Amino acid sequence: MKLICALLVTALVFLAACGDDDHSGGGTLRLLTHDSFAVDEDVITEFEQGHDISVEIIRGGDAGAVVNSAILSKGNPVADVLFGVDNTFLGRALDEEIFVAYESPELDNVDDRFEFSEFVTPIDYGYVNLNYDIAALEAEGLAPPATLEELTEPAWEGLVVVENPATSSPGLAFLAATVAYFGEGDDYDYLDFWADMRANGVEVSDSWTDAYYTRFTLYGGEQPVVVSYTTSPACELIFAEEPLDEPPIGNITPPQGSFEQIEFAGILAGADNEDAARDFIDFMLGERFQVAFPDDMCVFPVRDGAALPEAFSFAEPPAEPADLDYETLAAKRDDWIEAWTDVVLR
Amino acid sequence: MDRRGTALTSAGRSARWPRLLPYGWLAFGGALTFLAIFFAYPLVEILRRSLFDGWSPDLGAFSEVLGDDYFRGRIFFSFWLALVSTVATVALGLPSAYVFAHYSFPGKTLLRSVSTVPFVMPAIVVAFGFIALFGPDGLVNDGLRWLLGRDDAALDMIGTFEVIVLAHVFYNYTIVMRVVSGFWASLDPRLAEASHVLGAGRWQTLRHVTVPLVAPAVAAAALLVFIFSFTSFGVVLILGSRDHATLEVEIYRQTAQIFDLRVAGALAMIQVVVTFGFMLLYTRLQERSAARIDFRQQLRERAPGSVLARCAVVLNALAVLLVVLSPLLALVHSALRVDGHYSTAAFENLFSGESATLRLVAPETAIRNSLAFAGLTVLLAVPLGTAIAYRLAAQARYSFVLDAVLMLPLAVSAVTLGFGFLIALDEPPLDLRASWLLLVIAHSLIAYPFVVRSLLSVLRGINPRLREAAAVLGAGRLRTFTEVDLPIIWRALVVGAVFAFAVSLGEFGATLLLARPEYTTMPVAIFRALGQPGPRALSEALAMASLLMLVAGAGFILIERLRYRGSSGF
Numbered sequence: 001m002k003l004i005c006a007l008l009v010t011a012l013v014f015l016a017a018c019g020d021d022d023h024s025g026g027g028t029l030r031l032l033t034h035d036s037f038a039v040d041e042d043v044i045t046e047f048e049q050g051h052d053i054s055v056e057i058i059r060g061g062d063a064g065a066v067v068n069s070a071i072l073s074k075g076n077p078v079a080d081v082l083f084g085v086d087n088t089f090l091g092r093a094l095d096e097e098i099f100v101a102y103e104s105p106e107l108d109n110v111d112d113r114f115e116f117s118e119f120v121t122p123i124d125y126g127y128v129n130l131n132y133d134i135a136a137l138e139a140e141g142l143a144p145p146a147t148l149e150e151l152t153e154p155a156w157e158g159l160v161v162v163e164n165p166a167t168s169s170p171g172l173a174f175l176a177a178t179v180a181y182f183g184e185g186d187d188y189d190y191l192d193f194w195a196d197m198r199a200n201g202v203e204v205s206d207s208w209t210d211a212y213y214t215r216f217t218l219y220g221g222e223q224p225v226v227v228s229y230t231t232s233p234a235c236e237l238i239f240a241e242e243p244l245d246e247p248p249i250g251n252i253t254p255p256q257g258s259f260e261q262i263e264f265a266g267i268l269a270g271a272d273n274e275d276a277a278r279d280f281i282d283f284m285l286g287e288r289f290q291v292a293f294p295d296d297m298c299v300f301p302v303r304d305g306a307a308l309p310e311a312f313s314f315a316e317p318p319a320e321p322a323d324l325d326y327e328t329l330a331a332k333r334d335d336w337i338e339a340w341t342d343v344v345l346r
Numbered sequence: 347m348d349r350r351g352t353a354l355t356s357a358g359r360s361a362r363w364p365r366l367l368p369y370g371w372l373a374f375g376g377a378l379t380f381l382a383i384f385f386a387y388p389l390v391e392i393l394r395r396s397l398f399d400g401w402s403p404d405l406g407a408f409s410e411v412l413g414d415d416y417f418r419g420r421i422f423f424s425f426w427l428a429l430v431s432t433v434a435t436v437a438l439g440l441p442s443a444y445v446f447a448h449y450s451f452p453g454k455t456l457l458r459s460v461s462t463v464p465f466v467m468p469a470i471v472v473a474f475g476f477i478a479l480f481g482p483d484g485l486v487n488d489g490l491r492w493l494l495g496r497d498d499a500a501l502d503m504i505g506t507f508e509v510i511v512l513a514h515v516f517y518n519y520t521i522v523m524r525v526v527s528g529f530w531a532s533l534d535p536r537l538a539e540a541s542h543v544l545g546a547g548r549w550q551t552l553r554h555v556t557v558p559l560v561a562p563a564v565a566a567a568a569l570l571v572f573i574f575s576f577t578s579f580g581v582v583l584i585l586g587s588r589d590h591a592t593l594e595v596e597i598y599r600q601t602a603q604i605f606d607l608r609v610a611g612a613l614a615m616i617q618v619v620v621t622f623g624f625m626l627l628y629t630r631l632q633e634r635s636a637a638r639i640d641f642r643q644q645l646r647e648r649a650p651g652s653v654l655a656r657c658a659v660v661l662n663a664l665a666v667l668l669v670v671l672s673p674l675l676a677l678v679h680s681a682l683r684v685d686g687h688y689s690t691a692a693f694e695n696l697f698s699g700e701s702a703t704l705r706l707v708a709p710e711t712a713i714r715n716s717l718a719f720a721g722l723t724v725l726l727a728v729p730l731g732t733a734i735a736y737r738l739a740a741q742a743r744y745s746f747v748l749d750a751v752l753m754l755p756l757a758v759s760a761v762t763l764g765f766g767f768l769i770a771l772d773e774p775p776l777d778l779r780a781s782w783l784l785l786v787i788a789h790s791l792i793a794y795p796f797v798v799r800s801l802l803s804v805l806r807g808i809n810p811r812l813r814e815a816a817a818v819l820g821a822g823r824l825r826t827f828t829e830v831d832l833p834i835i836w837r838a839l840v841v842g843a844v845f846a847f848a849v850s851l852g853e854f855g856a857t858l859l860l861a862r863p864e865y866t867t868m869p870v871a872i873f874r875a876l877g878q879p880g881p882r883a884l885s886e887a888l889a890m891a892s893l894l895m896l897v898a899g900a901g902f903i904l905i906e907r908l909r910y911r912g913s914s915g916f
């Protein structure tokens with residue numbers, strides 16, 4: 001009996017430990033975001049002090065996993081604000097109606113092309129394209145390719161790693177870029193390209209982190225060409241442990257061969273703290289936040305005239321990104337993924 | 347840890363006396379209601395999702411899955427992996443079983459204990475142990491580099507089929523060894539003697555006497571190994587490459603990543619049907635092998651006499667130690683090795699407030715969550731398992747049928763259970779998605795069979811006269827329970843509780859699907875650290891896995907100390 005009592009008491013202590021969520025001061029704003037979210041803590045502290053609220057940042061995996069988990073917890077969300085749904089995944093989030101509408105007054109300072117829906121607010125953007133490891137290509141005796149077709153040639157066998165579009169948003173963005181580049185249903189369309197890529201030994205990763213930090217030669221992997229961002233070379237400078245003059249990697253951005261990825265924030269339906277959520281979205285679009293995060297997250301701010309980090313001089317936006325409107329993307333996304341999966345993985 | 351071992355007890359069939367728990371029917375009714383709501387209902391939801399569109403029958407998801415080369419490939423691969431794992435495990439386990447059944451040698455009890463360690467090891471710990479052993483910077487490659495004087499990794503096994511099979515052998519080796527040696531030792535040696543007397547040679551005796559006698563036990567063990575390998579999740583997800591997705595991994599991917607719940611439902615249904623089929627086969631076989639144990643004279647263990655026998659004993663001991671200990675020691679070794687030196691930096695980083703994994707979840711939070719969930723799981727699983735065990739012990743006829751039904755959560759994989767929770771428990775009044783209770787309930791469903799297993803054999807062994815005497819002396823039912831039953835069963839209760847604690851601590855599949863970020867547990871935190879860039883995150887993950895291993899190991903020592911001597915359970 002003593003033992004059972006002891007067990008009971010222990011468990012109650014655990015229960016107590018489990019239940020002590022600290023909601024201190026003027027409440028908590030919870031931000032659900034992906035693992036790559038990063039911003040200077042001072043900036044968040046400023047918001048906390050200005051609005052007498054504490055901000056809790058919850059990281060729920062990669063962008064796709066975050067959106068899926070938000071859908072599965074619809075109506076009973078983990079957080080008040082979701083940041084990190086991008087234009088490739090947005091359709092799914094909107095179909096499932098996980099957000100409530102909000103139009104921030106700060107949107108006056110944002111270019112109209114970033115605005116897709118009253119349910120989400122654009123925060124940042126970037127371009128998904130191919131990066132190459134300069135030293136590794138030199139060692140192979142190869143010049144960086146000028147076109148995507150070149151990558152299907154024997155010289156490039158086994159040298160390219162892409163992300164799976166079913167599980168990774170840059171993977172999906174690059175798939176969309178190849179649709180824009182090669183067309184759909186043409187003589188040699190995007191699926192022919194991917195079939196040739198498969199025959200040429202293209203590697204597929206489930207996530208950007210795995211592709212970039214494990215498979216890419218710059219980080220000790222086997223492939224010198226990887227699907228990443230136009231800003232990646234600049235960020236290799238920013239994150240370098242020892243200062244570099246030039247980025248160790250370069251961009252491959254043939255016309256139509258890159259994709260403009262826009263990241264949005266939205267207020268989750270059923271949020272505990274909707275007012276603070278609106279304030280936070282305004283804050284994310286404000287000058288302070290927009291200038292602070294590009295350094296940490298390696299993306300462009302959507303706010304007009306927000307100053308860019310110095311290293312972004314190596315992150316020239318591509319002259320001609322893929323010309324695909326949002327409606328086409330939303331309507332065709334699942335078909336493209338399915339066709340791609342059949343051609344490349346099965 | 348996986349849910350193995352529970353079925354190792356060969357249940358005695360004859361309960362001579364209904365043993366009553368005070369308010370036993372009430373407790374059993376409560377347990378049944380709990381199982382109906384949290385186990386049967388989610389499964390029915392999966393069935394409905396995969397077979398119906400709304401309320402009209404729709405076989406679309408099934409024909410999509412079965413008509414697709416890729417999904418057929420996943421089903422085939424799950425079978426193939428389970429088959430190869432089973433064959434490898436039986437091939438390695440049988441010689442051990444022979445040695446354990448036939449010879450006595452110093453340290454035998456200790457060796458048998460050590461072989462049980464994998465039962466309590468979380469899958470994530472085992473996966474990291476194998477990375478530490480066979481990875482490019484693992485112990486094996488370090489050794490090969492030193493031996494061959496090369497710079498590169500001579501043997502990169504991570505992401506190969508072979509390393510998954512090895513991990514399954516690590517987990518299941520003991521099942522074969524224990525089940526078969528227990529049965530073998532109980533065989534009547536006179537049968538073999540009679541065969542010799544009648545002029546049969548060794549080979550003929552083996553073929554016509556020993557093999558037919560031992561075969562049911564081998565088959566039962568093999569079936570268990572097959573089921574566990576078939577539903578394996580953590581080690582496949584972490585050690586395998588994309589081509590190695592089992593059904594279990596594919597259900598997870600379809601649910602969490604690709605978000606095709608119809609396909610996930612169809613796959614889960616296929617998996618449930620297959621594992622349940624094999625489970626039924628297993629219970630039938632177990633019945634057959636259990637029925638033969640009643641021979642009066644048992645095989646006598648003897649000291650190994652010949653040189654050959656001595657070699658066998660020594661080799662067996664080495665094999666057990668190598669299989670069981672090498673991944674675990676390798677894990678600790680690599681957690682203590684930072685940039686080529688020995689140091690505790692990775693452990694210190696974890697708690698320094700500057701952990702590389704801190705951005706995802708603070709290590710302290712993950713540890714606190716894990717301990718809290720494990721404690722709560724004990725609270726729920728022990729009463730649940732006790733109520734069911736008492737009912738089973740009181741059941742005289744057809745108890746094996748009831749047994750099989752109540753052990754069903756063993757046949758349903760953790761990911762499938764988690765998936766069922768997601769789609770079933772999402773509407774009021776049962777909207778538990780935001781609650782930590784969801785995880786406690788999932789862990790308890792996976793853990794309670796362990797409580798039942800550890801209690802059942804003890805309950806069946808209580809002499810009914812003790813209770814009668816108590817009743818004659820005027821004790822009420824409750825008093826009889828506290829003064830007669832409890833002193834007898836408390837050890838078994840604690841063993842069950844520790845098993846429940848260990849199951850919850852290591853549970854990975856259901857938690858990965860169900861845990862909201864604030865309820866991240868140690869296994870999930872370790873898994874996510876694996877996806878973070880940089881060597882520091884990996885070394886912290888290894889350190890956290892080592893901590894998890896230590897806690898599980900402490901639980902194991904507790905179990906071993908409390909286990910009844912000679913009890914065949916687990």
